[in-house]
Amino acid sequence: MSNTSSYIEIKDLVVKYGKVEALHGISLNVKKGEIVTILGANGAGKTTLLASISGLIRPSSGTILFDGQPIQNIDSAEIVKRGIIQSPEGRRVFSTLTVWENLLLGAYTNHDKQKEKDILEWVFTLFPRLKERLKQLAGTLSGGEQQMLAIGRSLMGDPKLLLLDEPSLGLAPLVVRQILAAAKEINERGVTVMLVEQNAVAALKIANRGYVIEVGRIVMDGEAHALMHNPEIQKAYLGG
């Protein structure tokens, strides 16, 4: 599915943990401005895929092209600078730092003060709760608020491509809707989004396209509405 207009294009990606292969040759692409969701059960390899994009793990073979440049051998700090920012699974906020300090760290690579201010304003309009809790330690926030902080913190780095790893994990349905609505809004502001989810219904509602991973391989892909109505998907992920 090679496509010249791909913003990020992954080809035959193989990733191993020691001798155990977790991704057996994954290929996928995301175009500029899209929301693409990656669906799959626990242990399928979704987090591993995002970790290799973010430069946390070196793939053993395959390529990752971002904006036409290979990035599979570039280290994580440089990847953030180029505009690929990840909000990790389980939120991973810095729990003994304040909300404000967490946001500041999100802007670690951004040295443009004015831009930092503008983004901060935007983060506060997306998640007004964060503004009320700026001085609080991140570890004292509720799960939903921590997720808002994790996403807000990623935005502070001024992402071009935002990687969201299971943002709905462990949250009440109402909060899930809020978070995914925010993801949609972020996308409408021009940020390309890769959304990893187990909650297929919620993810497919906001995505343009989706891929399904099973044990390290892509087994299906297509337009979001087509996937939503695909009987196999309905059986496996939508409880229908």
Place this chain on the structure above:
Amino acid sequence: MDIFITQLSNGLAIGSIYALVALGYTMVYGILRLINFAHGDLFTIGAYFGLTILVSFALQGNVSPLIIPWILIIMAAIGVAIIGFLLERVAYRPLRNANRLAAVVSAFGASIFFANALKLIYSPNRQSYPADIINLPNIPIFGVDIQSKRLIMFGTAVLLMALLYWYINHTRTGTAIRAVAIDQGAAKLMGINVNKIISLVFIIGPALGGAAGVLMGLFYGQIHPEMGFSFGLKAFVAAIIGGIGNIPGAMLGGLLLGVVEAIAGGYVSGSWKDAIAFGALIVILIFRPTGILGERVADKI
């Protein structure tokens, strides 16, 4: 009461040195879960650098006694910081993903290397800072004459700690150091270069340790190549008392250890002071196993 105030001032002075050294243990532990057993030797190296600078630039008599400590501290701190930086590169970084025991062995190796290098370069015998470098009158506090050099020593150490505290808590890089100590993976996702932060910690900790060595030489006079062993051990205990990995904890632990030790020495006897001090500290650890300000569970050592 007089004994109490005198011993309190002695205790705070030596305690502030323990605290400076304890900071190096605690910062490295916080970021790598590694106990840098060579840190005590960096303190010793600082003391020797200070003496060398003092002698080779003939500072005494030519420069104000209030300025001399700062010249020595800054130059020795820079020298020891370079050694700390190299220590991490050579002895610890290659073992980052090896098992923990390998790094411990490497730390002891580095410690032995430093002590012996000092013996070779200087001499295995004691050496002395001139006794009269800082020759100022005593200052009365609550009716008790306190040696002004104790005050200068304490004030200098506290100032260095205040600077560190400000840097760690109020600058972006300081915040990044704390973030790396909490979650390296998440810190990488912020675009923080974790290796650079680790190097920075191996610059700051040894710089403070080197500064402490200079203060030790200036105010207690005698130095020898192996003094870092027992002194480092005490500073390490101070870090544990405060809660290892916790920066204000190391400051508090150092001061507390110094004071308990001095008071025990003043009221009981000099030869019992270590036993009493360590006994008191064991009691603290019985009631707070993670140290006074430590929060995390005791999976530490």
